[in-house]
Amino acid sequence: MSHLLEVKNLDVKFDTDEGRITAVENISLSVDQGEVLGIVGESGSGKSVTAKSIMKLNPGNTSYNEDAEIILDNENVLQFTSKQDLKKIRGGKVSMIFQEPMASFAPAIKIGVQMVEQLLIHKNINKDEAKSISINMLKRVGIADAEKRFNQYAFELSGGMRQRAMIAMALSTMPKLLLADEPTTALDVTIQAQVINLIKDIIKEYQMGVIFITHDLGVIAQVADHVAVMYLGSVVEKGPVNDILKNPKHPYTKGLLAALPDINNLDEPLKPIPGNIPSPLDRPTGCVFRTRCPHHNPEGKDGKIKMKLIEIESGHWVDQCGIKCGQHE
Amino acid sequence: MSDNLISVNNVSVNFDYQENFISKKQKIHAVNNINIQIKKGSFFGLVGESGSGKTTLGRAILGANKISSGNVIFHDDDRNYDLTNMNKQDLKEYRKKAQLIFQDPYAALSPRMTVRDIIAEPLEVMKITNSRQETDEKVRDIAAKCRLNIEHLRRFPHAFSGGQRQRISIARALVSNPKFIVADESVAALDVSIQADILNLLKQLQSELNLTYLFISHDLSVVAHVCDVVAVMYLGHIVEMGPSRELFKNPKHSYTKALLSSIPSIDPEKRSEAIELKGEIPSALNPPSGCAFRTRCPNPGVDCKGGDIKMGLTEVEPGHWVDECCVI
Numbered sequence: 001m002s003h004l005l006e007v008k009n010l011d012v013k014f015d016t017d018e019g020r021i022t023a024v025e026n027i028s029l030s031v032d033q034g035e036v037l038g039i040v041g042e043s044g045s046g047k048s049v050t051a052k053s054i055m056k057l058n059p060g061n062t063s064y065n066e067d068a069e070i071i072l073d074n075e076n077v078l079q080f081t082s083k084q085d086l087k088k089i090r091g092g093k094v095s096m097i098f099q100e101p102m103a104s105f106a107p108a109i110k111i112g113v114q115m116v117e118q119l120l121i122h123k124n125i126n127k128d129e130a131k132s133i134s135i136n137m138l139k140r141v142g143i144a145d146a147e148k149r150f151n152q153y154a155f156e157l158s159g160g161m162r163q164r165a166m167i168a169m170a171l172s173t174m175p176k177l178l179l180a181d182e183p184t185t186a187l188d189v190t191i192q193a194q195v196i197n198l199i200k201d202i203i204k205e206y207q208m209g210v211i212f213i214t215h216d217l218g219v220i221a222q223v224a225d226h227v228a229v230m231y232l233g234s235v236v237e238k239g240p241v242n243d244i245l246k247n248p249k250h251p252y253t254k255g256l257l258a259a260l261p262d263i264n265n266l267d268e269p270l271k272p273i274p275g276n277i278p279s280p281l282d283r284p285t286g287c288v289f290r291t292r293c294p295h296h297n298p299e300g301k302d303g304k305i306k307m308k309l310i311e312i313e314s315g316h317w318v319d320q321c322g323i324k325c326g327q328h329e
Numbered sequence: 330m331s332d333n334l335i336s337v338n339n340v341s342v343n344f345d346y347q348e349n350f351i352s353k354k355q356k357i358h359a360v361n362n363i364n365i366q367i368k369k370g371s372f373f374g375l376v377g378e379s380g381s382g383k384t385t386l387g388r389a390i391l392g393a394n395k396i397s398s399g400n401v402i403f404h405d406d407d408r409n410y411d412l413t414n415m416n417k418q419d420l421k422e423y424r425k426k427a428q429l430i431f432q433d434p435y436a437a438l439s440p441r442m443t444v445r446d447i448i449a450e451p452l453e454v455m456k457i458t459n460s461r462q463e464t465d466e467k468v469r470d471i472a473a474k475c476r477l478n479i480e481h482l483r484r485f486p487h488a489f490s491g492g493q494r495q496r497i498s499i500a501r502a503l504v505s506n507p508k509f510i511v512a513d514e515s516v517a518a519l520d521v522s523i524q525a526d527i528l529n530l531l532k533q534l535q536s537e538l539n540l541t542y543l544f545i546s547h548d549l550s551v552v553a554h555v556c557d558v559v560a561v562m563y564l565g566h567i568v569e570m571g572p573s574r575e576l577f578k579n580p581k582h583s584y585t586k587a588l589l590s591s592i593p594s595i596d597p598e599k600r601s602e603a604i605e606l607k608g609e610i611p612s613a614l615n616p617p618s619g620c621a622f623r624t625r626c627p628n629p630g631v632d633c634k635g636g637d638i639k640m641g642l643t644e645v646e647p648g649h650w651v652d653e654c655c656v657i
Contacts, residue, residue, distance in 0.1 A: 042520040043491070158609050159379070188378040188547055189591040193603040196593070215520055218593030222600055241597045259525040261550040263577060263592060270554060272526035276490050 003030040004209040005054065005072050005177055011065040012049050012058065012233075021280045023049045024233045026307070031177065031209040038224030038241065039213045040256070044277050046233040047213045051179045054211075055090050056080060073176060092122045095170035099182035101162035105154035112150035115169050122173045137168040141198055160191035164198070171202060178203075178210045184219060196222055217260055221245055226315075229253045232277060232288040234307055239316030249312065250322035252289050287321035295325040334509055334541045335367040335390060339399035342382075342389050346614060357613045359385040361565040362399070364642075367509075367541060367558075372532075374556030374573060375545045376588070380610045382565040383545045387511045390543065391427050392420060403427065403509070425455055428502040432514035434494035438486040444497055445482040448472060451505045467504060474534065475500040492523035496530065503538065513545045528555050549592055553577045558648075561585050564610060564621040566640050571649035581651040584622050620654035630654075 012024040024046040031037045039047045052058050054070055054077060070077040072093060080086055098104045106114060112134060119130040131150070138146035141164040154162055163183060170178060180199065184192040200223060203210055212223055220227055221241065228238040229252065237250040248254045255273040262268065275292040278284060284291050286303030299305050300321040309317040342360040347353075360382045367373045375383045388394040390401055392412050401412040403423060410423050428451075431437040438447055448468045451457075458464040469479055475496045486494055495515065502510060512531065516524040532555060534540060546552050552559055553573055560570040561584065569582040580586045587604045594602070606625050611617060617624050619636030632638050633654040642650040 042522065160609055189549070189588060190378060190606045191609065192593070193591040193605060197603075197605065216593065217521075218595050221595050221597045222593045224597075245595060245597055256521060257595070259522040260595065261525070261528075261548075261554040262595065263550040263553045263589070266553055266574065266577075270525035270528055272524075272529065273522035276492065 002074065003071075004033050004035075005029075005031040005211075006069070007050070007054070008069040008071070009065070010050070010053060010068040010070065012046070012053055013063050013065075014059075015061045015063065018281055022233055022283055023280060024053070027230075027233075027235055028309075029228055029235070029238070031211060033176070033209055034203065034207040035226065036203060036210040036212050036224045038220040038227045039211060039230060040215060040217060040220055040227060041230035042215060042277055044232070044280065045230040047230055048181055049233075050230075051096070051181055051211055051213055053078075054177070054179065055094050055096065056086060057090070057096075087121065091118055091173055091175075093175055094177045094179060095173060095175040096179040096181065097163075097166050097170050097183045099185050101159070101166040101186075102154060104166055105162070107154055110151055110153055111157075111165055111169075115150075115172060118169065119172055133172055134168070137172045138165065141165070141168045141171075141202075142194070143168070160187055160194065163187060163191075163195055167195070167198065167202070171206070174206065176208055178208050179213075180210060181213045182215070183212075185214065185216070192219070199223065217245065217256060229256070232280065232283060234288050234319070235309065235317075236289060236307075236319045236322055237317065238309070239313075243313065243316045247316075249316075249318040250289075251293050251295055251325045252322070255292075255294070287319065289319075289322070293325055297321065297325045300325060332368055333366045334369045334371075334404055335365075335543075336402040336404070337363055337365045337367075337386075337390060337399070338402070339364060340386070340389060340396055340401060341398045342385050342394055343397040355614055358565055358616060359613055360389065361640075363567055365560060365567070365570070367543060369541055370535070370539060371558055372535065372542045372544060372556045374552040374559040375543060375562060376547060376549055376552050376559060377562035378547060378588075378610055380564070380613065381562040382613075383547075383562055384513055385565075386562070387429075387513055387543055387545050391429055391511055392423060393429075405508075421455065425457065425505045426507050427509040427511070428505065428507040430495075430498055430502045430510060430512045430515045433518050434491055434498050435518075437498050438494060440486055443483055443485055444472075444477070444489075447486070447497060448482075448501045448504050451501060455505055457505055468500075471500045471504045474537065475503070476530065490523075491519050492526060495519060495523075495527050499527075499530065499534070503534065503540075506538075508539070509541050509543070511543045511545065514547070515544075516551060517546065517548065524551070531555070549577070549588055561588070564616055565613060566621050566652070567642065567650075568622060568640075568652045568655070569650065570642065571646075575646065575649050579649075581645060581649070582622075582655040583626050583628060584655075587627065620652065622652075623654070 007029045010027045014021045041047050115134040116130040135146045135150055143149050143164055184195050224241045227241050227244040228235045231252050237253050258271040286305050287300050290300050305321040308320045310320050311317050340363045344357040346355045346357050377383050389396050396413050403410040449464050452464050477496055516527050556573045559573045559576050560567045563584050569585045587606050590604045604627055619638050620633045623629050623633050638654045641653050643653050643656050645651050
């Protein structure tokens, strides 16, 4: 069976004044139709860079490795160079929702105009049709007075409303894959709950594949079917959401879970992961997590174990160094 | 001598608002008739959605916002400061004793100053130290307490990660040896692993330096973990207040219940038990009459639906206060 999206052995490097930075190394992921893949990790772990690679939205100083493949709908996105091809993925087959909806809408153009504009680019329809699709979509995401909102500017909407409008805009072209980059991080919990439910309903209704990026494991538990945990550009553990959150194997995944304040368990002290995430300029050799790993697996500590995901249960993959460290507890 | 460090009595803060120069002047009721007592050495939490008036109240207590009515008393060892009635000299004294830690450690630190200068600035501005040597000593002392590397003091903020920057902000707030700290969303911009580290640091500093905190946050699980007493705010009102364990175990107000149920559970099998609140927080320009929460309340009573019940807290259990509308 072929997946909707398959990322194979992807490296992403940036050339900067200080040298070549490895932002993402050897990542392989897949998303099926109607499936939500959650990507978690701290800032700087390469979550957004991975998502942007799928739309080729990374800046000009980016280089991808030769043998990497991003197969979307049986086409390798990384081979796309012509404007025509890129248009197909950017907003056509793939749409993206960003964290800060205020920054994603043009401030001086009415929301409706922006929605219609992108529909006209991607669909073979006229303005009136585009308008009615847009208004229906605004209604679908739960915006009251959709006709009125259609003629307003982004600053006239509240945060939750703006995020809904953003979702409506991303969905109106009926993409096959939705990239949601921290879509609920800037929202209050009550609004977050609304937006999560909305996204879940919509996935069910339209059967699209979703990559949901967040640093909040609670949100992941609520929306994702599969999870990939990233650290410093590498996936250290991936698998079905239940396995990852209830039976984590990698010390980093365990560390993230232990650091999370749990309202049902107030007696447990908060355990931070010691140390800081290293600069991508001096990325550790071998296991990337070894500089902060609380377990002293001697080979792993020297950086002698290469990073490699091993399937320990069906569908549950853990980095080989992490399996050893995880056993030390 | 009082056990309380801060007494907030019937405090309201209003802002003037005029849509454009010909329209009528209106008042925004940002904070309405708030009464809280913050005990010495406590970790007092203030939670609520954006727009609920948390920050305005915190700033009012620091004397950074004008208080429209009511008063705030700061009980120092030898004297009391009344914030609504303070001369310039007193205000200067008060500023040494009450400090603020901001949310965004990227915006709060000047990129053109070294870490040493950033931490030393309050000492110089408030003329606390007399010589450079004395300043340096104090800076080094507080930097060590905040677990900053002394060698890093010569560097500029851009060289630091978010967690380290937040430690610099904390060091700057604490260098004047304050007694009261307002931490406004101080961990909201941090990753979970770093958030845990900063929260542990705040706790540790509290016992080392005898600090009292007003901890403002929208994250209930964080507040539940660190705070002794919690007040839940909605649209400028406190709707529920009590010892944090009691309040989170046994919430009485429908707003608190809804907030608690909205926290995404880490257990993938427990999906979506959230009491979904409809709509969004109303505008403070035109708040609902009676109970401020009635327009979004999932199970409003007949009386409160009409807005006939006035807002006011009732003590349901010792120390646990709930707005009257939700008690009935």
